[in-house]
Amino acid sequence: MMGYENQGYEEAAHLHTRKDQMTSITLSDDPSLQSNGSKSFLNDPLSSSSQFVEIPTDDSDPLRSTQTPSPTNHNSINSILEPPSYAEAVFRSFDLDSIDSADVNGQDHSPLAPSPSFSSNYLKISVSDPLREQELAGGSLVPGGSSYFSYLITTFTNISDFSGTEFNVRRRFKDFVALSDRLAESYRGFFIPLRPDKSVVESQVMQKNEFVEQRRAALEKYLRRLAAHPVIRVSEELRAFLESSSKISLYNRTSDANMASSRTLDGDVSDAMQPAKGGMDLLRMFKELKQSVANDWGGVKPPLVEDDKGFLERKEKLQDYEQQLVNVSQQAESLVKAQQDIGETMGQLGLAFVKLTKFETEEAIFDSQRTRSNDMKNVATAAVKASRLYRELNAQTVKHLDKIHEYLGVMLAVNNAFSDRSSAFLTVQTLLSDLSSLHSRIEKLEAASSKIFGGDRSRIRKIEELRETVRVTEDAKNSAVKDYEQIKENNRNELERLDKERHDDFVNMLKGFIVNQAGYAEKMANVWETVAEETSGYAKK
């Protein structure tokens, strides 16, 4: 029995001994695995945050920290400028409400869009409290071994599929990778949100805490996106990940793929499949490769043609769409940069005038100087205000245009789903050609055998063997066709869902963007109109 340093890993220790028996995480089978089911909190000394943290209502906004002017600036202008008016705060909350609270309910689109199925069911997830932990090598704690970070996953839900309403588990990045892999196997044809990158390089370049924080935020976004997907949110894989503190297995992928494809057949486990797998798998993969090469070179005409012209058109259109999306995302980035720059320069101009005003006031001998000083002060104040407005405008703009970046990720998921379809199609093709070659071999043997009087025992035996193989291959083919059809169906449904959600999301994005721009432009106009009024005496008639 292996020894563990930390009490909180009791369950982990328990599971560790049974690791080799475990092929997948299942919930209902083993009661000992339901560690945190109904408890609100672990007496887990590893979790440093002993109070329950509030689930943040919006993604952490790195730009928030820049919204308040730096201390040094503030002191010198305090005496001259007024504090930001409360009207600004009111305006801001209108903008935030319609966009930010969406993430809380695990939905990616705003509550404004009709989504009756979600309104009462919620699945709120947050990722927090990164902790450094030691890699356990060979069971015993090796000092100086490599370390990794674990994250606290906190879940609130009222969905009945879950075995409780609150969960806390610790997961490391590897676990997320495993979850993502499992989902990809089980939900072929679905638009599954992509997990965060491994990004080894960044982890070495950035400061450790920066990197960890970035990763934490990315992992949280990932889980929330999974929770927003109508099918995946109630998947076994996600549930196991969120509920149990057991380690997610990385082994036996092929047998999982086995169960995965059977899962797409609504839980029917096809027993006949079992013996055909294992050694045949590798063979099949080579054959599929050969088939795809053959197809590419226009050799053998595939018996089953990807006949859905509608699908092919759709695919092309989506590729074009993706291209434009990339383009918009790049221009959006430059736009944000330009907005930031103009705000900064306006602020610097304002400060330069503040200094000039102070100087002129102190040194004033003539009334004309005092007048000028006063005029300058008004301009300085306006410029600093405008600079603040630009900064706020930009923070909001980033939030709105972020939708575009999100959908770039969605397009990647779509590509994955389409390639699921292609590979399923390839499997069917391969099996069909297998069958046809088997049949032709049987024909040849039968023809040869019939020429020999009394039959050819060895040939007859061979024919029997081949017929058996045909039977098995037929079953495999039927199963593969079912797979393929299912995946096609998944594709179709997902495309429908995508169209609807994309439409709603983008309409809201546009609205948010436009309202934001107009609102801040109006505020800036007010600021400048005041100054124009104050200086109107100087205007040439």
Next chain:
Amino acid sequence: MITTMNVQQRSGSGALVQSPRSPSSQSPYLRVSVSDPAKMGTGVQSYISYKVITKTNLPEYEGPEKIVIRRYSDFIWLRDRISEKYKGVFIPPLPEKSTVEKFRFSAEFIEMRRQALDVFVNRIASHHELQQSEDLRIFLQADEQTMERARSQETGIFKKKPTDLMQIFKDVQSRVSDVVLGKEKPVEESNPEYEKLKNYIFQLEDHLAEAQKHAYRLVKRHRELGQSLSDFGKAVTLLGNCEGNSLGKAFSELGAKSEMLSVKLQREAHHLLMNFEEPLKDYVRAVQSIKATIAERANAFRHHCELAEAIKFKEIDMNKLRLTRSEKLGEVEHEYEELRADGAEAARRFDKIVKLMNEEIVRFQEEKTLDMGLAFHEFAKGQAQLANGIADAWRSLLPKLENCSPSS
């Protein structure tokens, strides 16, 4: 006496292009405009010429209107001449020579220069001392050949080399800092008010230069924002074409509005440059011109002191010679008288500079308050108009978005 007033009387004949910052006067009047820049010559020799139109009822000038053609170096000639003759006056500043070759003929640069030259000439024309200058009359009236001759004569005599000026500035600056640090050097005015003024001028230049730098950057930022908004608009339009249906249309409308606003931003950038950044630059130049006057005053003071010293020594010499009844006495007495005359002249000149400067500082402060007041007004007006335009444009899109039916 020509008085300067803000109310402008336009005479009947034709459009008078006059920069809004040029002061104007009631009758008797002398109004000048610098307009119609035209490229002359070819290749390396090419330059820009300007039409200088003078409208006046003064007897010293020809007719109600006179038009001459002048180039930038002619303006420099005028500036140099009046700098020599009117020491103590804050000479109106000239726009700089262009350092970047390809920029020299850009429309924007030419327009900025034309505006600045117009302001320059009008400031001279409305200054109660400078407007009486003979050189101004030559500049405004003489034909091109006479002007060219006058211009080429001046090279070398009155033209101060930049290094000389730098040295003068450095001297003045070091003296200022010496005073500030408490080390007083002998040949220096011990006038606390004047010291304060010098300090003020030097610090003012630093502050103004910084403000002008940021103003120039702000112009650039407007251009950059305009460009990126235009690019964004184009990209969004293409996306809209992919989308189709009402959402696609909304995207296209957004794209079109973005491109429209980009044009507004470019326009505001230009407006900002001509009506805010240029006046600030002009302010900086004016302060630098004052520094030149400060240097002149220092020179005059030093000269006056040196002569006073020389007179003292000469007197001692003279008395020595009187005692020894030398035959050189007559000569020395003569020299002494000459020195006395020079000394009186130097003292007079110095006093004139002091008197002028006291008047000039008042005029300068008033002029700058008006100039900057107008610049601030233009700045605020431009920004308000831009912001309102932006708000209106975006708001006009909202009803179109409402038409995007929810997808269910």
